[in-house]
Amino acid sequence: MSETLWNHSLSAALAMRMLCRRLRTQGEEQAFLAGLLHDVGEMILLHGDPIGFAKLAAEVQRAGCRMIDKEQEAYGFDHTLIGLTLLDSWNIDSQIGRAVLNHHSDATGDGSNQLAEILGVADYLCCKADLGFFAEAPAPTAATMAKFGCDSDESLEEMVQAIRIAYNEESALFRPT
């Protein structure tokens, strides 16, 4: 399960960089880091409560519900709050912390936290590329997808394919030879 999470984190980082380029916005490296760390709270839950977390994951897969809701039910908090707490303690840019806290709530929101909105899109695209982490990413609104030029089936597939290619290239660097 740790490997699935690492694969998801790397692909989200790469997707964030691509989406930032599409928006022609500053902060590509900040976006990359946000993607890499957005689910770091899952790693803490996974290692802190491996049996409980595996049960939650199985339930999420069976019922098709959101991991974040199951975490709230089981622990009274979720991986986004753990992520924010960790990032704060590491003195990482507070904008990244805020985006991590909101990455499951701003994907269909008003875009007031742009980094969180991009994270929501990156998360969704990674799921489409079979590089997700359980059933956690809802589809962003059509208006949000249009901002990134992914508003048709063809353009969406093209982006998903680009993420797969980037992931295959970059993950090769970390594989033991």
Ligand SMILES: [Fe+2]
């Ligand atoms: Fe998440």
Ligand SMILES: [Fe+2]
């Ligand atoms: Fe994620």
